[in-house]
Amino acid sequence: MSEKYEVIVIGAGPAGYVAAIRCAQLGMKTVCIEKWVDDKGSVKLGGTCLNTGCIPSKALLDSSYKYLEAKEDFDVHGISHSSLQIDVKKMVARKDKIVQQLTGGVAGLFKANGVSSIEGAARLLANKQVEVSNAAGEKTVYDADKIIIAAGSVPVNIPSAPLLDDVVVDSTGALAFTSVPKRLGVIGAGVIGLELGSVWSRLGAQVTVLEALDEFLPAADAGIAKDAKKVLQKQGLDIRLGTRVTGTEVKGKGRSREVTVEYSDAKGTHSEVFDKLIVCVGRRPLSEHLLAPDCGVNLDERGFIFVNEQCATDARDIYAVGDVVRGPMLAHKGSEEGVMVAERIAGKKTQINYDNIPAVIYTHPEIAWVGKTEQELKAAGIEYKVGSFPFAASGRALAANETTGMVKIIAAADTDRVLGCHIIGPSAADLVQQVVIAIEFGASSEDLALTVFSHPTLSEAVHEAALAVGGHAIHIANRKPRKK
Ligand code: FAD
Ligand code: AMP
Helix, strand or coil, X not given: CCCEEEEEEECCCHHHHHHHHHHHHCCCCEEEEECCECXXXXXXXXXXXXXXXXXXXXXXXXXXXXXXXXXXXXXXXXXXXXXXXXXHHHHHHHHHHHHHHHHHHHHHHHHHHCCEEEECEEEXXXXXXXXXXXXXXXXXXXXXXXXXXXXXXXXCCCCCCCCECCCXXXXXXXXXXXXXXXXXXXXXXXXXXXXXXXXXXXXXXXXXXXXXXXXXXXXXXXXXXXXXXXXXXXXXXXXXXXXXXXXXXXXXXXXXXXXXXXEEECCEEEEEEECEEEECCCEEECCCCCECCCCCCCECCCCCECCCXXXXXXXXXXXXXXXXXXXXXXXXXXXXXXXXXXXXXXXXXXXXXXXXXXXXXXXXXXXXXXXXXXXXXXXXXXXXXXXXXXXXXXXXXXXXXXXXXXXXXXXXXXXXXXXXXXXXXXXXHHHHHHHHXXXXXXXXHHHHHCCCCCCCCCCHHXXXXXXXXXXXXXXXXXXXXXXX
């Protein structure tokens, strides 16, 4: 029998590593077990987020957007260039370097906070024991007072599009293309499909997005989703809704390999040929091989570890956080759950406001929202007021040549309390955060309207949208306020 810990954390993604650091900060002897190793056999911390998710995708989104700007937008500023080239290998190598820096950073944070790290695949046994199998096949059992499971998620595979080498890939494969595919198919118009489709479209790929649902971005505010579809289509993404992929076949050899995709829509069955195909049809919790039958932790009907609002599982002293449990699969949601569980173990009463978790799609313009959508409020029969402000009327947006989009703020008709904010536009991800804070403090749209915003900033669009809720925006003509 080996060492005993106060807390064992399984998984070093943003949910697990944050939980481990907070536990150690609160004085608990903590170890984090991670099975991800690099090609040299060294443990890789940071999970999906740092290795194959949020960070590498944003690195490529930023690089590809700079290329697009140089190609299409510099001219308006009076800047010209005679030759513009893309070195995809260099772009991808830059992304890999950022990943390395950040995953190494987590190792540094573990050291600074006194978190131990063990390499290996963990399995939860009964009686708060964890069995760890390392790469050499050796098994060790550890005991703990408390266990936090943060095993995360993996991409969903569909039988109609099995992955094949670098031709039919998932999101991880799409972050590692070494050249720009001429014809790129993307299955799934969700967040990841739109972001990765945008990266390769900006670099010159002809991108077709095949989406089974008839509705575009059903989780977003319907008005914003409509605008987003128009903007993305104008940028060249061929978004085909109501299109279900039914089969794929890879033909050819070497560089001339291509994939034929069979799909059906309202008009019948069709096929289309692509050089590469990205399968982005969602992610599933990584809960298999993790739980011994007698460990006391249960799964829900969709394979997520079953937890209550405070992330406690059915087994005493065992918690689960992040993508492996219900709720949006977002890094910040998992990290907050990690902090909440660590603090509750330490006896604090920390809670998460699950109604106030922002969501972002890092296309350009960005799409970001928090709280209720208009369609949700209508369906619930809740009366509300809306104020919106277009970036076309923002001096700062005009100066930056970033005038596409708008900010929409929704407030309760009776109390004026802010219920939601929906943005498509420049820096939407950062702008929506201001309203997240407002909602957290129970602010009214009048509170936001009475707040001083610096000039000239994109944030002024948030201010003006809040003023517009009350019918007195300054820099646009106001519509007569009406309840909806
Ligand atoms: P993970 O990050 O998946 O980490 C789980 C860790 O546990 C992994 O390292 C895994 O190896 C380890 N593990 C699993 N089982 C075991 C075991 N038995 N023993 C030991 N270790 C184990 N979210 C955002 O908020 N913003 C974004 O912009 C964003 N962009 C994304 C882009 C892409 C392309 C993808 C794929 C995802 C993106 N996400 C984004 C989602 C985000 O990456 C996840 O929500 C987040 O990583 C989940 O964190 P987690 O800690 O729960 O799980
Ligand atoms: P998300 O869950 O946000 O990552 O989005 C995944 C998207 O993939 C969803 O909108 C699904 O409707 C879509 N999807 C799933 N299976 C298929 C399929 N066979 N063909 C086309 N789209 C699909």
